[in-house]
Amino acid sequence: MTQYKVPVLPGDGIGPEIIAEGRKVIDAAGERFGFDVEWIDYPHGADHYLATGELISEETLKELSGYPAIYLGSIGDPRIAPGILEKGILLTARFYFDQYVNLRPIKLLEGVLTPIKDKTSKDIDFVVVRENTEDFYVGVGGRAKKGESKNLLEVKRVLYSAKFGLDIETDSEEIGYQIGLISKEGTKRVIEYAFDLAEKRKKHVSSVDKANVLSDIYGFWREEFNAVSAKHPDVTTDFNFVDAMTMWFVKNPEWFDVVVTPNMFGDIITDLGAMIQGGLGLAPGGNINPNGTSMFEPIHGSAPKYKGQNKVNPIATIWAGAMLIEQLGEKEAADTIVNAIQKNILDGKVKTYDMGGKSTTSDVGDDIARIIKGE
Ligand code: IPM
Numbered sequence: 296m297t298q299y300k301v302p303v304l305p306g307d308g309i310g311p312e313i314i315a316e317g318r319k320v321i322d323a324a325g326e327r328f329g330f331d332v333e334w335i336d337y338p339h340g341a342d343h344y345l346a347t348g349e350l351i352s353e354e355t356l357k358e359l360s361g362y363p364a365i366y367l368g369s370i371g372d373p374r375i376a377p378g379i380l381e382k383g384i385l386l387t388a389r390f391y392f393d394q395y396v397n398l399r400p401i402k403l404l405e406g407v408l409t410p411i412k413d414k415t416s417k418d419i420d421f422v423v424v425r426e427n428t429e430d431f432y433v434g435v436g437g438r439a440k441k442g443e444s445k446n447l448l449e450v451k452r453v454l455y456s457a458k459f460g461l462d463i464e465t466d467s468e469e470i471g472y473q474i475g476l477i478s479k480e481g482t483k484r485v486i487e488y489a490f491d492l493a494e495k496r497k498k499h500v501s502s503v504d505k506a507n508v509l510s511d512i513y514g515f516w517r518e519e520f521n522a523v524s525a526k527h528p529d530v531t532t533d534f535n536f537v538d539a540m541t542m543w544f545v546k547n548p549e550w551f552d553v554v555v556t557p558n559m560f561g562d563i564i565t566d567l568g569a570m571i572q573g574g575l576g577l578a579p580g581g582n583i584n585p586n587g588t589s590m591f592e593p594i595h596g597s598a599p600k601y602k603g604q605n606k607v608n609p610i611a612t613i614w615a616g617a618m619l620i621e622q623l624g625e626k627e628a629a630d631t632i633v634n635a636i637q638k639n640i641l642d643g644k645v646k647t648y649d650m651g652g653k654s655t656t657s658d659v660g661d662d663i664a665r666i667i668k669g670e
């Protein structure tokens with residue numbers, strides 16, 4: 296029997312409940328397909344931080360880097376200021392493991408209601424490849440108040456007077472700034488990933504940017520896109536400004552096959568993508584380093600108000616678990632999990648409140664595990 300070791304970080308809020316169902320389903324798939332997963336628990340998240348002051352240590356990250364795939368629940372807790380846990384654990388992990396692809400399938404399963412009138416599962420079936428380590432997520436920024444940083448305020452004064460002829464009293468100002476940055480290598484590799492994926496699908500790649508305004512950063516993105524595109528003459532392409540993209544996702548989702556996007560726009564449009572595929576409870580994602588340690592999680596957050604109620608939909612996390620075992624090489628088991636999710640939905644008897652049902656989180660996990668085992 297094949298043995299896998301998978302680190303698991305259930306995290307905060309509903310994380311432990313949904314991860315329990317994901318593990319249950321993968322274990323069921325293991326029984327059927329002849330593999331066994333040893334789950335290695337990690338406590339990182341709000342409770343651990345409040346008890347020890349530690350977010351996630353270099354030592355733990357190093358240890359985790361010995362595994363090909365990590366299973367993550369959700370990170371974020373109202374007791375702690377926004378950004379501390381998200382940046383200190385989730386983004387730290389994405390960066391440390393150089394998980395440069397955030398792969399987010401937007402697929403409307405049969406029997407799921409989409410808020411878009413007249414669209415069916417034939418129309419909504421694409422994949423967003425979100426760049427995951429650069430752009431406005433690089434963490435370069437700062438604040439300056441009166442008297443704190445003359446230099447920064449001086450920069451602002453020069454810019455303002457050059458552009459608008461305004462004379463600004465430097466030390467009466469307060470500013471915040473954040474810089475977006477993309478590199479040639481970082482852009483090329485994620486766009487190459489998108490084209491390679493499109494070669495195995497419907498051979499179409501759509502680029503997202505805002506090159507009409509943020510022309511330095513996203514003009515560069517387009518150049519790299521065109522360079523990669525030239526190496527794939529059989530793959531058709533289109534360019535979309537991000538604001539227009541939100542319109543096309545709703546109006547013509549059937550146009551898309553693979554969508555490749557810079558990090559921050561990818562964050563925004565994949566929440567929209569999750570809604571058109573039936574809601575955040577159904578949207579999985581993978582943070583991928585094709586040659587290193589990947590990490591699989593639902594797109595949704597920790598939903599603290601539902602914590603401990605056994606109420607939320609575990610399907611996004613179960614689906615992310617399917618992506619995880621596919622990454623480990625268990626393609627057939629992964630497909631079987633997605634098919635079992637599909638069957639659970641079509642049966643329509645065991646579903647959580649968000650899908651109009653009354654079943655619990657664990658009922659749904661049990662049902663999907665039962666389908667997989669063929670009981
Ligand atoms: C996501 C989340 C994260 C992001 C946050 C929690 C840091 O919104 O995975 O989409 O912005 O990437």
Ligand code: MN
Nearest residue numbers: 562563566594
């Ligand atoms: Mn997000």
